[in-house]
Amino acid sequence: MPALAQTAATPPTAPATPGGSTLAPPPLPPTLPGGLPLPQLPAATQQEILQRILDAAGGRTPPPAGPLPAPAAPAAAAPTQRYAPQLPPPAWQANAEPLSHTEAFFAERLGMPLRQFGYDSFREGPAATPVIGALPDDYLVGRDDELVLALRGRTRATLTLRVLRDGTILAPDFPPIPAAGRTLRELRADLEARVARDMPGTELFLSIGQVRQMAIFVGGEVMRPGMQPLNALATVLDALQLAGGVRKTGSLRAIRIEGPGGRRVLDLYTVIAGAPGDPDIRLREGDRILVPALGGVVAVAGEVTRPGIYELPAGATSASVTTMLGLAGDPLRPAGNRLLVQGTDGAGRRSFTELGAGGVVRRGDSVLVQPGADVVANQLRLAGHVSAPVTRAAARGGTLRALLADPRLLKPDPYPRLGVVLRLDPRTRVRQFVPFDLARVMQGGANTGLQEGDEVIVLGNADIAFLASPPVQRALRGEAPPEDACPALSQLAIAARSAPARFAFARGAGFPDIGTPTCPQVFLDYPPLLAFLLDTAVLVAGEVKQPGLFPILNDTGLDLVLAAAGGVTDGADLSAVELAREPNDQSGAIPLTRTLLDLRSRNFRAVRLSPRDVVRVPRGFTDRETGPVTLVGEVLRPGVYDIRRGERLSELLARSGGLTSQAYAFGAVFTRESVRTRQQQGFERTARDLESSLLSVAAGQANAGGFGQQRVDLGGLVTAGRELANTLRQAQAAGRMVVEANPVVLAARPELDVLLEPGDLIVIPKRPNEVTVVGAVLNAGSLQFVSGWRASDYVRAAGGTQRFADTSRAFVVLPNGQSAPAGMSGWQSGGPPVPPGSLVVVPQDPSPFETRGLIRDLTAILSQVTISSAALAVIARELQ
The missing domain is CATH 3.30.1950.10 (wza like domain)
Structure with a gap:
């Protein structure tokens, strides 16, 4: 061979030329x-x-x-292709594709856009896939x-x-x-x-x-009809893809293939939708593909896997609703669906029909799959103060004890006295709260059966503490909470305004209005729960460690409530515990009864409580005051001392060991918080009076303008007065009281011995050796104390007064906080001798033509601020 x-x-x-090159x-x-x-x-x-x-x-x-001859050399640049393959559009552009005529028809009927099924299969351009x-x-x-x-x-x-x-x-x-x-x-x-x-x-x-190549003609409702070059293994899908896909006006279920092998009809739904059938999608040489116009369509929307517009089988004008739902991927819910069909009656009007599983739909119909009854069945839920919300099946005979059998489901620190079951009343269809004792259930005591759909809510101690918080107390007074507050407070405020007596027992607690805690999550999830807990609460006040409002069941022992409140304090007087109750005898009258209980035997369990009771545990009488006093400076044992009721300054000085040899009792600074508050209020009141005086002066100057008197610059006067008023408002009051701190004097005159109060501050300074001169003098400062010198002597030593000094209103702030006239007017002799540590103040006359009322106000203001400043300076020096 x-x-x-x-x-x-x-x-x-290939044939060669005489020169040896290939003939192209x-x-x-x-x-x-x-x-x-x-x-x-x-x-x-x-x-x-x-x-x-x-x-x-x-x-x-x-x-x-x-x-075959050798091909010619390719051109340098390929000519522009008329139908070049296009990249797929981006997602946002694909979503913005305009609706076809069919899609717009159903969108107008259903109120939602739906896409014709199957046509996006040809969205990708043709790809050259090697065999x-x-x-x-x-x-x-x-x-x-x-x-x-x-x-x-x-x-x-x-x-x-x-x-x-x-x-x-x-x-x-x-x-x-x-x-x-x-x-x-x-x-x-x-x-x-x-x-x-x-x-x-x-x-x-x-x-x-x-594999050989062949040319297939593709015509009809395609994007690019004409001859399509394909290999012998190509299918109908390849030909349609190369032709740009089927238009939305073309059919996917009646594609005709004609050729030497005869004529056959192809249903593409058998390929792209899994419809029944064994499609023959192979192509033979000489075949022609014709895509006819779109046939009848039915829209399927709602709760189905694949909502869309689906074509009926070739030549069909109706189909079973089960078949169309199968094309849409079947309903999402296996049962309980409601099929609402919107069609057209004989008069061309829209009509609505509910179909069963064996119903038939016609061309142009739209099927809306809706839930027949969207309710939760056979479910129990555990929520609130739990590690994570738990959903369980509602077994026959289910109980609270079975649901709460695992204590690890609860977060630490749950409230033991009350839990809540949120239950739907089958008769009224109203959701109601059913309380239960959480501790008894967890300990195997009382048990409660659960019903289908119950929600068991466990509360935490932090949730209960919120009942006594300032936001809740304000809502109980009927004050509207801020708009961004939790809705439970808004509902509570409305209930308190509509029925003021409903929460009267809870408003009498006297809890401090301090801070604004965050609304607990349980009241965000269940807003009506807040008012329900208050309706079932008892108020525990007085000498308990954690006063507050504690929700309970009826006939709960006082021992359990006191345990929730942290127990009684050591200073509690158990011989006179007050129990206030509003028994409702259904006669229309609700009298308030108060009972004093002797619980020194600590048999708290014998006292049975009901919701809305008020328990007040009084404090036993004691001489000890509620707070200490502070003694600093020139004493032998300075420090913080607790005091008894009625204790006086002389006793405190004796407890501290007495004064040192350097102590200056006449300059003692004694401050008290209640006095400081009144002085601060006085500063504010004086600032308002000053502003009123400025207006009076301005009006007086305007009226006196025609009598030949020199006019005052009203603008400058008003500006200066306002600045002084602002300074006065910002000034810090010392709260100083003028007291006698010399133990010898106190022993001789006991009426001067001041009673002490919690929070008092006593500063005993060292004996000073200077006198300070301030105000309208030429050289303000501190001068050495000279025995026998008067205020005028110290002013002369400071260089004398300035031109506009008002010597008639000069005053001296004595070391003990008192102030006295300096006696520097022309008809006075210069005043008494000035003791060491004093402050001589010479005010300035702002205008010789002003009314005397304004000048008097300015002098009083300067005196008050000076006294407070001097006291604060002494305190700061001694506390260093």
């Missing part, structure tokens, strides 16, 4: 008729396919198959298929043969063998038989080397 081997080893070559055929257009691009195939194959198409279009007989893998044995061999024959055994050779246009293959030493129209299995069997007969000892292996 030398000739056979030579044929296999020598590939066909004239170049052909790079696109098919209609502007379609050639697929990514070998250049020789592209040229042959294009030549055949052109010959067929011109009525010429195609030339016999033979060796890989083994071909099936039922593959039909056709013209231009490339066959690879491998001979093994006595004869070893590999042949690459192409099916000629007459459908045969030519192999050396064999006559023409028919190949076109035969399956790969049939052709392999024929060749194996020939080789076994003519070439004994040789085995043949047959495969397809290169």
Whole structure:
């Protein structure tokens, strides 16, 4: 078989020119008729396919198959393709795709946009996918298929043969063998038989080397109708994809395929929607694909897996609703669905019908799948002060004890005296709170049966503490909470205003109005729960560690309530515990009864309480005051001292060991918080009086303008007065009281011995050796004390007064806090001698023409501020 081997080893070559170069055929257009691009195939194959198409279009007989000439060199730049593959649009652009006419029709009816099903399958552009893998044995061999024959055994050779246009293959030493129209299995069997007969000892292996190309016409409702170049393995989907996909005006369920093998109808829903059927989507050479207009459609919306607009089967005007729901992926809920069909009656009006599972829908109908009854069944829920909300199945005979069997479900620090079951009344359909004792349930005592749909709410101690918080107390007084507050407070304020007596017992607690805690989550989730807890609460006040409002069940022992309140304090007087109660005898009157209980035996359990009771535990009488006093400075044992009721300053000084040798009792500073508050209020009142005086002066100057008197700059006066008023408002009052701190004097005159109060501050300074001069003097400052000097002497030592000094209103602030006139007017002798540590103040006359009332006000203001400043200076110096 030398000739056979030579044929296999020598590939066909193109004719050569006398110079030795390859002769290239004239170049052909790079696109098919209609502007379609050639697929990514070998250049020789592209040229042959294009030549055949052109010959067929011109009525010429195609030339016999033979060796293919080498293609011309490609152009530097490919011409612009008319239908170039497009990238998929971005998500936002795809969502903004305009509605088709059919989609707009159903959108107007349903009030929601729906898309026609299946058409987005062709959204991606055509992709050139190479043919890989083994071909099936039922593959039909056709013209231009490339066959690879491998001979093994006595004869070893590999042949690459192409099916000629007459459908045969030519192999050396064999006559023409028919190949076109035969399956790969049939052709392999024929060749194996020939080789076994003519070439004994040789085995043949047959495969397809290169699949042939064919041109398929795609017409009708497609984006780009025309001839589409495909390989022999292409399907109808490939052809439609290459044609740009089916328009939304075209049918996906009645695609016609006509060709040499006859006519068949393809339903693409069997491919893309899983509809029943075995589609034949293979293409044969010479087939034509025609996409007809869209048939009848039905819209399916609501609670289905895949809402959309679905086409009825080919030629059908109706279908079962079950079939259409199956196309939509079936309802999301396996049962309990309500099928509302919107259609058109005989008069063209919209009509609504409810269908069952066996109903039928017609073209143009829309099916809305809705829940028949969207309710929760067979469920129990545990919420509130738990580690995580728990949902359980409502088993027959379910109880609270079974639901709360695992204590790890609860967060630390739950409120033991009350839990709540939120239950739906089957008769009134109103949700109600049912209380239970959490501690007794957890300890295996009382148990409560649960019903389907119950919500068990566990409360925490922090939730209960919120009942006595300032926001709740303000809501109980009927004050509207801020708009961003929790809704439970708004509901409580409305209830308190509409029925003031309802929460009267809770308003009498006297809790301090300090801070604004955050609303607990349980009251955000269940707003009516706050008022319910207050209705079931008892008020515990007085000498308990945690006073507050504690919700309880009826007939709860006082011992359990006191345990929730932290117990009684050590100073409690258990001989006179007050219990206030409002017994309701259903006669219309609710009298308030008060009972004094002697509980020194601590038999608290014998006292049974009911909601709305008030328990007050008084404090036993004691001489100890509620707070200490502070003694600093020149005493032997300074520090913080607790005091008894009625204790006086002399006793405190004696407890501290007495004064040191450097103590200056006349300059003692004694401050008290209640006095400081009154002084601060006095500063504010004086500032208002000053502003009123300024207005009076301004009015007086305006009225006196015509009597020849010199006018005062009213603008400057008002500005200065306002600045002084602002300074006065910002001044810090010391709260100083003038007291006698000399133990000798106190012993001789006990009426001067002041009673002490909690929070008092006593400062005993060292004996000073200076006198300070301030105000309208030429050289203000501190001067050395000279025995016998008067205020005028110290003013002269400070350089004398300024031009506009008002010496008639000069005053001296004595070391004990008192103030006295300096006696510097012309008819006075200079005043008494000034003691060490004093402060001489010479005020300035702001205007010699002002009324005397304003000047008097300014002098009083300056005196008050000076006294407070001097006291604060002494305190700061001694506390260093």
